[in-house]
Amino acid sequence: MKNFSFMRLSLWFYLAIFFAYLLGPLVIMSVTAFNSPGFPRMTPWECLTFEWFGALFSDERILNGIWNSILVGFGTVILSVSMGLAGALMLTQIWPKLRATYYTVIIAPILIPGVVLGISTLVFWDRINRMLGLGADSFLSNGLFLTIIGQSTFIASYCMLVLVARLQRYDIALTEAALDLGATHAQAFRKVLLPFMKPAIASAAVLAFLASFENYNTTTFTFGEYPTLTIELAQKVRYGITPAISALAFIIVVLTVFAALANEANLRRKELVAKARKEATVEELSSGRIRMPGFLSSNWAAVALVVVACATVVVVGTATVYSPQQCIADVQEQKRLETEERINELRRQRDLRRQQQQEAEQGNAAEPNQSQPTGNNSGFGNVFAPSALSGEEEEASEAEEAPSGNNSGFGNVFDPGSLNSGQDN
Amino acid sequence: MSAGVGVDLENLWIRFGDFVAVRDANVNINGGDFFSFLGPSGCGKTTILRAVSGFLEPSDGRVLIGGNNMKGIGPNKRPTALIFQNLALFPLMKIWENITFSMEIRGASAKERRKRADELLDMIALPGQGDKLPSELSGGQRQRVAIARALCAEPDVLLLDEPLSALDLKLRQHMRTELREIQQRVGITFIYITHDQGEALTMSDNIAVMKAGVIDQIADGKTIYNDPSTAFAASFVGENNVFRGKVKRVMGNEALIETNRSGDLVARISSANQGRMKEGEDAMMFIRPEAFTLAPEGASGDHFVTAKVNHEEFEGNAFNIFMEGEGGKELKVSIPNLGQSFEDHTGQNITLEYETNNAVCVPAGELAAE
Ligand SMILES: Nc1ncnc2c1ncn2[C@@H]1O[C@H](COP(=O)(O)OP(=O)(O)OP(=O)(O)O)[C@@H](O)[C@H]1O
Ligand SMILES: [Mg+2]
Numbered sequence: 001m002k003n004f005s006f007m008r009l010s011l012w013f014y015l016a017i018f019f020a021y022l023l024g025p026l027v028i029m030s031v032t033a034f035n036s037p038g039f040p041r042m043t044p045w046e047c048l049t050f051e052w053f054g055a056l057f058s059d060e061r062i063l064n065g066i067w068n069s070i071l072v073g074f075g076t077v078i079l080s081v082s083m084g085l086a087g088a089l090m091l092t093q094i095w096p097k098l099r100a101t102y103y104t105v106i107i108a109p110i111l112i113p114g115v116v117l118g119i120s121t122l123v124f125w126d127r128i129n130r131m132l133g134l135g136a137d138s139f140l141s142n143g144l145f146l147t148i149i150g151q152s153t154f155i156a157s158y159c160m161l162v163l164v165a166r167l168q169r170y171d172i173a174l175t176e177a178a179l180d181l182g183a184t185h186a187q188a189f190r191k192v193l194l195p196f197m198k199p200a201i202a203s204a205a206v207l208a209f210l211a212s213f214e215n216y217n218t219t220t221f222t223f224g225e226y227p228t229l230t231i232e233l234a235q236k237v238r239y240g241i242t243p244a245i246s247a248l249a250f251i252i253v254v255l256t257v258f259a260a261l262a263n264e265a266n267l268r269r270k271e272l273v274a275k276a277r278k279e280a281t282v283e284e285l286s287s288g289r290i291r292m293p294g295f296l297s298s299n300w301a302a303v304a305l306v307v308v309a310c311a312t313v314v315v316v317g318t319a320t321v322y323s324p325q326q327c328i329a330d331v332q333e334q335k336r337l338e339t340e341e342r343i344n345e346l347r348r349q350r351d352l353r354r355q356q357q358q359e360a361e362q363g364n365a366a367e368p369n370q371s372q373p374t375g376n377n378s379g380f381g382n383v384f385a386p387s388a389l390s391g392e393e394e395e396a397s398e399a400e401e402a403p404s405g406n407n408s409g410f411g412n413v414f415d416p417g418s419l420n421s422g423q424d425n
Numbered sequence: 426m427s428a429g430v431g432v433d434l435e436n437l438w439i440r441f442g443d444f445v446a447v448r449d450a451n452v453n454i455n456g457g458d459f460f461s462f463l464g465p466s467g468c469g470k471t472t473i474l475r476a477v478s479g480f481l482e483p484s485d486g487r488v489l490i491g492g493n494n495m496k497g498i499g500p501n502k503r504p505t506a507l508i509f510q511n512l513a514l515f516p517l518m519k520i521w522e523n524i525t526f527s528m529e530i531r532g533a534s535a536k537e538r539r540k541r542a543d544e545l546l547d548m549i550a551l552p553g554q555g556d557k558l559p560s561e562l563s564g565g566q567r568q569r570v571a572i573a574r575a576l577c578a579e580p581d582v583l584l585l586d587e588p589l590s591a592l593d594l595k596l597r598q599h600m601r602t603e604l605r606e607i608q609q610r611v612g613i614t615f616i617y618i619t620h621d622q623g624e625a626l627t628m629s630d631n632i633a634v635m636k637a638g639v640i641d642q643i644a645d646g647k648t649i650y651n652d653p654s655t656a657f658a659a660s661f662v663g664e665n666n667v668f669r670g671k672v673k674r675v676m677g678n679e680a681l682i683e684t685n686r687s688g689d690l691v692a693r694i695s696s697a698n699q700g701r702m703k704e705g706e707d708a709m710m711f712i713r714p715e716a717f718t719l720a721p722e723g724a725s726g727d728h729f730v731t732a733k734v735n736h737e738e739f740e741g742n743a744f745n746i747f748m749e750g751e752g753g754k755e756l757k758v759s760i761p762n763l764g765q766s767f768e769d770h771t772g773q774n775i776t777l778e779y780e781t782n783n784a785v786c787v788p789a790g791e792l793a794a795e
Pocket of ligand 1: 472473
């Protein structure tokens with residue numbers, strides 16, 4: 001009995017750790033999107049703010065990156081799903097002895113590093129471009145084209161795997177039945193096979209879009225004039241990270257949750273409808289007066305979806321009227337006081353030490369507190385805010401240095417006016 | 426009655442690599458007939474049907490439908506409709522859409538289709554079920570929908586590939602009569618495939634018995650049952666007792682067979698083999714269990730069989746006696762139950778009598794597996 005409860009306890013413990021590991025980073029990142037400091041951090045909590053979302057939506061490069069990613073995503077979806085479908089159909093038609101080899105060949109792109117695919121796409125199309133005698137601004141060297149082609153080389157394989165799984169459950173007799181009833185091959189494909197494949201095509205499309213959206217290492221060679229979101233983010237992070245990126249992450253997380261709930265709600269509704277149909281009488285079915293279950297009835301996913309939607313509306317509503325200026329000012333004031341106090345404290349310690357030194361007559365000792373502030377920040381380029389390390393002395397020294405242009409590292413991502421230089425820390 | 430469109434197979438060969446699935450089949454199917462191919466599993470029945478419907482090109486020979494050579498004509502251009510072994514109803518379409526799929530292909534309006542579907546649903550006794558999905562029907566109902574779907578295409582020849590094999594016994598028997606009724610109502614040629622001899626005998630005008638790619642006999646059910654032309658046909662269709670031996674003497678259309686175990690017995694030579702059985706050749710003789718009667722003990726002659734009884738059973742409509750037979754196989758005798766008294770013979774020798782007309786002999790050949 002005791003043993004058993006211990007087992008249960010450790011199981012829960014394990015689950016907690018597992019989910020913390022999975023979701024913890026996302027939760028923390030989401031929280032930092034609402035905290036006012038200029039470096040994404042959860043503690044200390046300063047002020048609730050929505051300004052990072054504003055900063056995100058006024059950042060031309062991020063917006064442009066999102067737009068490019070969406071363009072590339074749609075192109076990749078269309079290309080990969082059609083190539084994947086063709087590959088999957090081919091697998092069922094091909095001579096059985098060749099099937100295993102064919103499968104290996106067509107799966108290989110998944111195993112090849114994305115970097116290699118990116119470089120080879122670039123080289124290959126460049127060669128073709130030259131062979132055709134086209135200039136550097138031709139369609140074949142267009143970043144959008146190259147990125148879509150490059151990503152599709154391996155995303156098509158993912159799509160094929162998804163489609164093959166569904167296709168294996170397809171009874172070829174259905175196509176034969178359609179042919180037998182007078183359909184042409186094209187009609188049999190469109191009216192029988194395609195509807196059957198629809199769910200798998202939808203999953204493959206979602207998968208392809210997500211894989212394309214998050215791709216970096218292939219795209220980095222091919223993007224040309226069309227930097228995608230991942231490329232933009234990577235370039236930005238080089239100069240320092242701001243909570244605007246957390247805001248973007250938060251939006252993506254919320255969209256994902258929405259999509260997942262909508263999907264679940266839809267599945268449940270279908271189940272309920274199927275059940276209702278099964279219980280319906282013939283008259284009800286043929287007259288179309290069958291009582292369909294309500295959207296929310298016994299469908300937790302639909303309820304959750306509505307709740308999340310309401311919460312989103314409330315948050316967005318709050319964000320438009322809420323102004324954290326007062327809070328930020330308070331925090332600044334408080335910080336300034338704290339910093340002053342600390343500087344005073346340090347001065348006092350220094351004086352004390354100097355006195356002691358003088359007393360001990362050891363005047364040659366170096367001054368560690370003064371040499372550190374100048375050397376510390378430059379090496380990291382502000383990527384790692386030194387304050388996060390929260391050594392007492394460093395924090396103090398940072399505070400000393402702050403007025404002399406700490407913000408510059410962030411570029412003009414956000415309005416420097418709203419951020420007083422001292423408040424950054 | 427030759428109203429419908431006939432089907433002819435001429436010297437039809439179908440090979441898969443080195444494997445010969447159909448060997449030199451010659452069949453004439455009259456228009457409007459209910460014709461069955463009967464044979465054990467794997468003998469090539471489906472293969473023949475696929476050649477008729479156009480999914481397989483013959484390796485040799487011709488398929489004629491209504492006298493026209495079908496070479497190079499695809500399944501969607503032939504006047505046939507196939508009912509698949511597993512039905513192959515479109516799972517995502519409603520019943521009425523399934524039934525009228527062929528009309529959709531021809532570009533009929535939804536209203537026309539709906540109307541025709543309702544007519545056909547009435548015919549197959551499923552009125553008003555058009556809005557269901559195939560998964561929402563029972564096995565027998567799905568069966569009927571498959572028939573309606575094929576009929577909706579208005580084929581000249583309907584091909585059915587063991588359509589009843591997935592159903593339970595009761596339903597199967599019910600569907601037999603229903604299929605036969607439908608065929609008589611629409612008056613088109615039905616080609617039916619089965620390995621169940623009961624189905625073939627009850628429904629068909631004519632039956633082709635197949636064995637491993639070869640057609641052994643084509644005739645109506647009564648002829649096949651009473652006058653089989655090969656040992657395989659005799660042993661495959663219905664229960665039969667076999668006696669092996671040699672032809673001792675041929676007397677017109679009767680022969681005296683020197684059997685291995687039961688002495689000399691007389692039998693009728695099956696009509697396909699008359700004039701072909703020579704003295705001294707190996708022969709087989711078949712007598713049905715119900716063709717025997719009990720004879721007085723000790724009676725002997727060329728139409729009496731004596732053997733030891735292994736066991737007996739009572740089947741309701743008959744008493745079954747199992748006696749020592751040839752090659753480890755028991756000799757089965759069925760005495761109809763007409764209310765007479767019946768004593769136990771287990772362990773005793775008894776003598777049976779048959780009429781010469783009820784014993785048939787053919788040249789020795791391969792028997793159907795049990
Ligand atoms: N596509 C094919 N390739 C190779 N051999 C095949 C092919 N189709 C059928 N065969 C072979 O041909 C033979 C006849 O097959 P067929 O499907 O016609 O049998 P059947 O009489 O319909 O049997 P069942 O009653 O089990 O359906 C079988 O031995 C089978 O292995
Ligand atoms: Mg078959």
